[in-house]
Amino acid sequence: MAEETEFAMGAKASCVDGPGGKVIRVIIDPATKTVTHLVIEPKHRVGSGRLVPLDLVDSAAGGIRLRCTVEEFGMLEAAEEMELVDDVMGGLYGPMGGTPPVQAIVEDVVPRGETDIERGEPVHALDGEIGRVHGCQVDPDNHRVTHVLLGEGHLWGRKEVSIPVSAVTKVENGIWLNLTKKQVEDLPPVG
Numbered sequence: 001m002a003e004e005t006e007f008a009m010g011a012k013a014s015c016v017d018g019p020g021g022k023v024i025r026v027i028i029d030p031a032t033k034t035v036t037h038l039v040i041e042p043k044h045r046v047g048s049g050r051l052v053p054l055d056l057v058d059s060a061a062g063g064i065r066l067r068c069t070v071e072e073f074g075m076l077e078a079a080e081e082m083e084l085v086d087d088v089m090g091g092l093y094g095p096m097g098g099t100p101p102v103q104a105i106v107e108d109v110v111p112r113g114e115t116d117i118e119r120g121e122p123v124h125a126l127d128g129e130i131g132r133v134h135g136c137q138v139d140p141d142n143h144r145v146t147h148v149l150l151g152e153g154h155l156w157g158r159k160e161v162s163i164p165v166s167a168v169t170k171v172e173n174g175i176w177l178n179l180t181k182k183q184v185e186d187l188p189p190v191g
Contacts, residue, residue, distance in 0.1 A: 004146055005059040007038060008135035009119030013052075013064040015073050019043040020066050025079070025108065025116045026136055027051070033165055034143045035136070036114060038064070039079040049079035051109060054143050079109050115171050122174035123150055123163070125181045133175060134160060148175055150184075161187060 013020040025039035038057060041049040050073060058065040066073060110116050121133045134151030138144065148168060150161040163177065163184060170176045177184070 003140070004137040005140045006135060006137050006149070007035065007059075007064070008149065009133070009151075011064055011135070013038070013040050013057075013066055015066050015068055015070045018070045020064075020070070020073055021049070023064065023135075024049055025118045027110060027114050027116050028136075028145060028171060029113070030115050030171055031113075033145045033168075035138050035145060036111065036143070039108075039116070040066075040073075042074075050074070050076040051079045051111070052076055059140065077109070081107055081109055117171060117175070120151075123148065124174055124176045125179055125184055126177065127180050129174075130177075130181050130184055131161070136165075137162065163187065 007023055007026055009023055009026075011023045013023060021040045021042040023038050024041045026035055027037035027039065028034065029036050035054055037051045037053055039049045040052050052066060052068075052073070056067045058067060068076075108116065117133055117136065119133065119135075122129045123131050123133055131150040134149040136145045136149060137147040139146055145165045147162040147164055150163065161184065163179070164187075167177045167179045168175055169178050
């Protein structure tokens with residue numbers, strides 16, 4: 001069996017001819033529990049994050065390699081969209097006349113029918129929150145999520161806790177498990 005691929009939030013991704021950026025979100029098809037895209041924020045935050053389809057992603061020791069050039073990476077679909085809305089409240093209190101102020105709202109782009117996991121989202125056991133998402137492990141052959149990774153700073157002091165995806169009941173405003181805190185504590189350590 002091939003080694004599982006780990007997509008940790010904050011992992012560095014490089015293009016074939018230079019730097020890419022870092023992983024800030026993972027896009028998942030909840031019906032099949034497969035990863036479809038990584039959202040990668042460009043190095044030095046130049047431009048917005050990009051939706052990178054998983055078929056452009058190679059995992060490598062020490063990071064993630066993208067099968068595209070820096071230029072091609074920059075042309076991928078933006079992972080955020082900005083919407084300008086009239087700032088109604090500001091208009092009420094602003095100077096008389098003139099144009100009403102406009103407020104920019106930036107929203108994360110998530111392909112229809114899919115959901116995303118961001119760094120630091122809460123992980124909920126049956127008896128309360130147990131920690132924050134650090135990333136996920138994926139089967140490289142079919143891109144199915146095999147484990148959700150809890151980051152440092154959770155209850156048990158281990159560097160990382162790996163929770164089998166079979167324990168995940170839903171991904172909505174965090175990750176929800178069908179395990180208690182004690183059952184998560186008893187999971188084997190990450191190898």
